[in-house]
Amino acid sequence: MGFKEGLKKRTETIEGIIREYAPEETGLYKNVCRAMNYSLMAGGKRLRPMLMQETWRLFGGKEEKLLQPFMAAIEMIHTYSLIHDDLPALDNDDYRRGKKTSHKVFGEAMAILAGDGLLNYAFETACKAMDAVEDEKQLAKVAQALRVLAVKPGLAGMLGGQVVDVEMEGKPIGKDVLDFIHERKTSALIECSMMIGAILAGAGGEEVTGIEQAARKIGLAFQIQDDILDVTSSLEVLGKPVYSDEKNEKTTYVSLMGIEAAAGQVEKLSNDALSIIRGLCDAGGYANPFLEELLKALIHRKK
Amino acid sequence: MGFKEGLKKRTETIEGIIREYAPEETGLYKNVCRAMNYSLMAGGKRLRPMLMQETWRLFGGKEEKLLQPFMAAIEMIHTYSLIHDDLPALDNDDYRRGKKTSHKVFGEAMAILAGDGLLNYAFETACKAMDAVEDEKQLAKVAQALRVLAVKPGLAGMLGGQVVDVEMEGKPIGKDVLDFIHERKTSALIECSMMIGAILAGAGGEEVTGIEQAARKIGLAFQIQDDILDVTSSLEVLGKPVYSDEKNEKTTYVSLMGIEAAAGQVEKLSNDALSIIRGLCDAGGYANPFLEELLKALIHRKK
Numbered sequence: 001m002g003f004k005e006g007l008k009k010r011t012e013t014i015e016g017i018i019r020e021y022a023p024e025e026t027g028l029y030k031n032v033c034r035a036m037n038y039s040l041m042a043g044g045k046r047l048r049p050m051l052m053q054e055t056w057r058l059f060g061g062k063e064e065k066l067l068q069p070f071m072a073a074i075e076m077i078h079t080y081s082l083i084h085d086d087l088p089a090l091d092n093d094d095y096r097r098g099k100k101t102s103h104k105v106f107g108e109a110m111a112i113l114a115g116d117g118l119l120n121y122a123f124e125t126a127c128k129a130m131d132a133v134e135d136e137k138q139l140a141k142v143a144q145a146l147r148v149l150a151v152k153p154g155l156a157g158m159l160g161g162q163v164v165d166v167e168m169e170g171k172p173i174g175k176d177v178l179d180f181i182h183e184r185k186t187s188a189l190i191e192c193s194m195m196i197g198a199i200l201a202g203a204g205g206e207e208v209t210g211i212e213q214a215a216r217k218i219g220l221a222f223q224i225q226d227d228i229l230d231v232t233s234s235l236e237v238l239g240k241p242v243y244s245d246e247k248n249e250k251t252t253y254v255s256l257m258g259i260e261a262a263a264g265q266v267e268k269l270s271n272d273a274l275s276i277i278r279g280l281c282d283a284g285g286y287a288n289p290f291l292e293e294l295l296k297a298l299i300h301r302k303k
Numbered sequence: 304m305g306f307k308e309g310l311k312k313r314t315e316t317i318e319g320i321i322r323e324y325a326p327e328e329t330g331l332y333k334n335v336c337r338a339m340n341y342s343l344m345a346g347g348k349r350l351r352p353m354l355m356q357e358t359w360r361l362f363g364g365k366e367e368k369l370l371q372p373f374m375a376a377i378e379m380i381h382t383y384s385l386i387h388d389d390l391p392a393l394d395n396d397d398y399r400r401g402k403k404t405s406h407k408v409f410g411e412a413m414a415i416l417a418g419d420g421l422l423n424y425a426f427e428t429a430c431k432a433m434d435a436v437e438d439e440k441q442l443a444k445v446a447q448a449l450r451v452l453a454v455k456p457g458l459a460g461m462l463g464g465q466v467v468d469v470e471m472e473g474k475p476i477g478k479d480v481l482d483f484i485h486e487r488k489t490s491a492l493i494e495c496s497m498m499i500g501a502i503l504a505g506a507g508g509e510e511v512t513g514i515e516q517a518a519r520k521i522g523l524a525f526q527i528q529d530d531i532l533d534v535t536s537s538l539e540v541l542g543k544p545v546y547s548d549e550k551n552e553k554t555t556y557v558s559l560m561g562i563e564a565a566a567g568q569v570e571k572l573s574n575d576a577l578s579i580i581r582g583l584c585d586a587g588g589y590a591n592p593f594l595e596e597l598l599k600a601l602i603h604r605k606k
Contacts, residue, residue, distance in 0.1 A: 028483055029463035031470060084419060089411035108392035109469050112415065116387060116422065117462050123426050123453040130446055136439045143433055143446055150426040159420050160332035166412050167334060180331055 003293045010290075014046045014053070014071065021072035021125050023117075035106040035114035036121070040079045042097045047222070048074045050294065052193040055211060058281070058288040061201030065132035070145055070200065073126040074193050077153045080118035081162065081189075083111055090166060123149070145196045152192030161185030170249040175256060179220070186226075187219025194218075207280055214276040221269035222298055224262050227252035231259070233303060270295055306596045313593075317349045317356070317374065324375035324428050326420075338409040338417035339424070343382045345400045350525075351377045351496040353597065358500030358514060361584070361591040368435035370503050373448055376429040377496050380456045383421035384465065384492075386414055393469060426452070448499045455495035464488030473552040478559055482523070489529075490522025497521075510583055517579040524572035525601055527565050530555035534562070536606060573598060 001009070022040055023033040049071035056067055086093040086101040087108065094104055103111035126149050133139045151157060161184025168177060194215040198208045230245050231254055245252045253262040274295055281287055304312070325343055326336040352374035359370055389396040389404040390411065397407055406414035429452050436442045454460060464487025471480060497518040501511045534557055556565040577598055584590055 023458055027463070028480070029458065029466040032462070032466040033458065080419075084415055087415065089415060110466075112387055112390065112392060113462065113466055113469070115419070116383075117458055117466075119419065119422055120453070120457040120462060123449075124457050127450040127453045130450060136442070139439070139442060139446060143442060146426075146449065147430040147433060150423070150430045154423040154427050155326055155332065155336065155420055159335070159416065159423060160330070163332040163335040163413075163416055163420075166416070177331070 006290055010050055011046050014049045017068050018072050018075050021069060023121060032110060032113050032117050035102055035110050036117050038105065039083050039102050039114065040076060040118065042099050044097055046075065048078055048189055048193040051190060052197040054288055054291040054294060055194040055197030056201045058286050058291055059198050059201035059203040059207065063132065063138065066129045066138060066142060067200050069125050069128040070149065070196050073122040073149060074189065076118045076122035076125060078189055080115045081158060083115040085162065087111060141200055145199045148192055148195050148199065152188045157184050157188030161188065173251045178251060178253065178256060182220055182223040183216055186223040187216045190219035191215040207284065210276055210280045214273040217269040217273040218295060221266045224253040224266045225298065225301060227254045228259060228262055229303065270298060309593055313353055314349055317352045320371050321375050321378050324372060326424060335413060335416050335420050338405055338413050339420050341408065342386050342405050342417065343379060343421065345402055347400055349378065351381055351492055354493060355496040355500040357591055357594040357597060358497040359504045361589050361594055362501050362504035362506040362510065364504030366435065366441065369432045369441060369445060372428050372431040373452065373499050373503065376425040376452060377492065379421045379425035379428060381492055383418045384461060386418040388465065390414060444503055444505065448502045451495055451498050451502065455491045460487050460491030464491065476554045481554060481556065481559060485523055485526040486519055489526040490519045493522035494518040510587065513579055513583045517576040520572040520576040521598060524569045527556040527569045528601065528604060530557045531562060531565055532606065573601060
């Protein structure tokens, strides 16, 4: 199977897993479930659950029923952050993934509650892994994974980055603050995904730390590529308005260092991440050629 | 020690526990920590952590280090829900607990992020109980408590009630829908608190279910009393504007059944809850006179 075919098959499998764990649209509060699912099922690359699953495969993971709730949970957390980021009081965006944003469709109150609902439901969903736990060793792995799921999207992670991003809007910032923002706003969830994959597969402490470091670089590379696409792509290809960073007076890697140097950074960070992962593979006798191809594809993505 | 003195001492202890687990106001994202702590440390009755701790005492709980992170966590979840409820897109309230609401002090964007931060940090904080876990039995209790913490504030619990409350604003509703809203919006967190207290103390499945049923009634009684105070108290005593329900065209127990019948409901629900708890005490040889007095005091509270 070629890479593109493998990617398509995996994305479809992940869509199925997310759908399985998505909230049912029933009961008096079905409207918030609809709003949650509108954003959760809006497609996207499903990069976070994919990286979680491929890291889990890299370390020889076997208990799929422990993993799947976490794959759905990380996408719920990612989606909650997008819904709240898009709100009028924050980025005030009308489009996301080629569709109207949540507050444009459901109103602001429901969009706030749908975001809250997804963040909360992520933990509820991840806790479902407890149903598949068969012994104390598995419970310990699930508990460790839950903790990573609670820490990385939070204050010291994604949320902290988002706060600084909002506060710095329209102000001139240097590369150090920009790195601070994106190591949290973007990398933290990639770290979260890959660390949980490693933990649930039974990877050791040093392996989990190695994966965390590689994931940080992958997240930064992904974000810089996002900044590049914001000025080189189009609404049709990207599914969201281009030049939105410029419109919002945001400092980006492109505005800071230019397109060429930014592209060089993407290449360097990706290669560094690959080196770390190859080192772990060599030391532990692991292999996952698809994961390597996936990381390379991130460099050349057009949307 | 009299009840009032006991209540004061317990409230102070709980304040100390919440302060211990509150986020440190440092780093580039310290402003969101300030906003989180502004609301988290704004006083209030601390009823939820108190009910958690007293239920834990009722069942002879011993490992305080497993309990305390959950006591702080439940107050973080309660506080997040208040911050988001008060937002302009929802209830649009300017005062809460005698202080300006979060968005009036920090702006709307920061209030949204502070709410998100508290919800997320609640799970991060509860996970700290894992540090105190000494054996597999304790880990199993913490895992079970985490699951209750994830389920009760969510879709089928508090958030679901909040959604229906928002959607029904200004529409005529009957007692069944009002019960549906408040069994979730208010009771769910009381259930969550008391169930976690019971679980961490090592209570059995039937005991936890009994506590859940009692807590549902306590929550409803508490909410009806809230509705009564909204029309019988004052801004000075209550710390928030009175007649806010009428202003927001909200159906309440008072608008539905009148003050006297509503007060009768508070009394009946509280007595029913006490009966359930007494039944558990008689069956298991438990006792917690303070918990009983606390529940009785809820009936006669003036704020």
